[in-house]
Amino acid sequence: MIEKYDDLIIYCxxxxxxxxxxYCRTVNESLPCRKxxxxxxxxxEISNFLGEHYSMDQVQxxxxxxxxxxxxxxxxxIEKAKKIKEGE
Amino acid sequence: MKEYKVFLREDEIPKQWYNIQADLPxxxxxxxxxxxxxxxxxxxxxxxxxxxxxxQEVSTQRWIDIPHEVMEKLLIWRPTPLHRAYALEKAxxxxxxxxxxxxxxxxxxSHKPNTAIAQAxxxxxxxxxxxxxxxxxGQWGSALSFACCLFGLECKVFMVRISYDQKPYRRxxxxxxxxxxxxxxxxxxxxxxxxxEENPDSPGSLGIxxxxxxxxxxxxKDTRYSLGSVLNHVMMHQTIxxxxxxxxxxxxxxxxxxxxxxxxxxGSNFAGLAFPFVLDKINGANITIIPAEPNSxxxxxxxxxxxxxxxxxxxxPLLAMHSLGHAFIPAPIHAGGLRYHGLAPLVSQxxxxxxxxxxxxxxxxxxxxxxxxxxxEGAIPAPETSHAISVVVEEAKRAKEEGKExxxxxxxxxxxxxxxxxxxxxxxxxxxxxxLPEDEMNKSLKSxxxxxxxxxxxxGKPV
Numbered sequence: 056m057i058e059k060y061d062d063l064i065i066y067c068x069x070x071x072x073x074x075x076x077x078y079c080r081t082v083n084e085s086l087p088c089r090k091x092x093x094x095x096x097x098x099x100e101i102s103n104f105l106g107e108h109y110s111m112d113q114v115q116x117x118x119x120x121x122x123x124x125x126x127x128x129x130x131x132x133i134e135k136a137k138k139i140k141e142g143e
Numbered sequence: 144m145k146e147y148k149v150f151l152r153e154d155e156i157p158k159q160w161y162n163i164q165a166d167l168p169x170x171x172x173x174x175x176x177x178x179x180x181x182x183x184x185x186x187x188x189x190x191x192x193x194x195x196x197x198x199q200e201v202s203t204q205r206w207i208d209i210p211h212e213v214m215e216k217l218l219i220w221r222p223t224p225l226h227r228a229y230a231l232e233k234a235x236x237x238x239x240x241x242x243x244x245x246x247x248x249x250x251x252x253s254h255k256p257n258t259a260i261a262q263a264x265x266x267x268x269x270x271x272x273x274x275x276x277x278x279x280x281g282q283w284g285s286a287l288s289f290a291c292c293l294f295g296l297e298c299k300v301f302m303v304r305i306s307y308d309q310k311p312y313r314r315x316x317x318x319x320x321x322x323x324x325x326x327x328x329x330x331x332x333x334x335x336x337x338x339x340e341e342n343p344d345s346p347g348s349l350g351i352x353x354x355x356x357x358x359x360x361x362x363x364k365d366t367r368y369s370l371g372s373v374l375n376h377v378m379m380h381q382t383i384x385x386x387x388x389x390x391x392x393x394x395x396x397x398x399x400x401x402x403x404x405x406x407x408x409x410g411s412n413f414a415g416l417a418f419p420f421v422l423d424k425i426n427g428a429n430i431t432i433i434p435a436e437p438n439s440x441x442x443x444x445x446x447x448x449x450x451x452x453x454x455x456x457x458x459x460p461l462l463a464m465h466s467l468g469h470a471f472i473p474a475p476i477h478a479g480g481l482r483y484h485g486l487a488p489l490v491s492q493x494x495x496x497x498x499x500x501x502x503x504x505x506x507x508x509x510x511x512x513x514x515x516x517x518x519x520e521g522a523i524p525a526p527e528t529s530h531a532i533s534v535v536v537e538e539a540k541r542a543k544e545e546g547k548e549x550x551x552x553x554x555x556x557x558x559x560x561x562x563x564x565x566x567x568x569x570x571x572x573x574x575x576x577x578x579l580p581e582d583e584m585n586k587s588l589k590s591x592x593x594x595x596x597x598x599x600x601x602x603g604k605p606v
Binding site: 069070073074078081082083085 | 280342
């Protein structure tokens, strides 16, 4: 059952607060957080959990660092904003 | 009678910020545009920052006047006291004299409003009416909300939804200061709406919140974005901490400091205390200046010098800094403010120059020292601050072994009253130490393959 650890609590250093495991397994566009293994390996059988509930492709997608930079997103947002202003 | 703390009179407060860019042995390398790989210009940053702050960002003028309007607001809680930690000294049995600058006395409870006030002011005089930002648990969001309130600016804070729902107190602080704090993802931006369409119950993430804040800034009239760390002008605004401290040490009768320390996340509170002392060191003073970091997030002590993105969402321009890679998210330590994977380029350069000597500490040791601090000096430190306290304890014990009367100076960057959950975990034995394994770091570093590598320069020459 994928929900079996959902109510376990951990401190998330990225957010600066406590969160349930449910957040860690869904935060990455419904896939696990990239650091889920580091954060949870001393608390649950995290490797087994990932193997049981996700395909290898999903695990790789979840744990692999993103290649697209967010600066591209900023530049895209600037362009979108210009278009919105032009349309007003 | 012993003096426990020294205040400055309000007319003694420093009137200028110190800009260490004027004294760097090697000038900072320029940020690169991610699209072209070429150095960015002011216009590239103009959609998200006002031009007067961009000018400060690249300025090499040594002293920059603190505007009267900023000073008026800083005086609400500044000058902050410099304390002598007699009780801690006694507990450690050290001959060292330990001093700490108490930045926890600001209304939001940390050093962060030192730059929030300045940024709000410069936005206002540039004609900006509204500032957007993101926040995780709410420390930066509450500081900026406070600053915008004082200058009559609107403030929009995108707070990661899970924190918004679970950590109401800082959200309520923001609301009390008049900010519009919304859970992220929100319906207010295209980025947020897209997430909500796909998952109406999305708990959010820091990356989503940053995307929303920047979209808000670039699409809303008279709005800019604000960042609470990493950037040069943020470091400079914090130097009032160290400049005040120098005057206060004189009043204590100290002529020389041996050790200066602060915790480092993005680097701003450390820079604020340390940079004025780095100037002394550049000019020949014998001072050991120690930035402290968690052992599970070894940005300074183990990471190479590379170009990388300024935040975990990779939304800022490429900056030259020590970094573990933009994909790096620290292990589960109880120090939210130390979550930056990369630190300020200015701090990175000073490490390369050999002017700083970073150290890393395990969280159990840090909590033990934080509890020792609370049980001697009284105030409960923020988890981040406990890393710098660990430097103090280590150095005080060394002074005892060596029989030397060292003067040790600490930036007590904030209280931990909003972070008592971490103490609860410590007392209940639920915390574990987690030094970053080599293979984890190597995986993270792979995220930076293909990015341009800057030359490492020391005193202007390649090393």
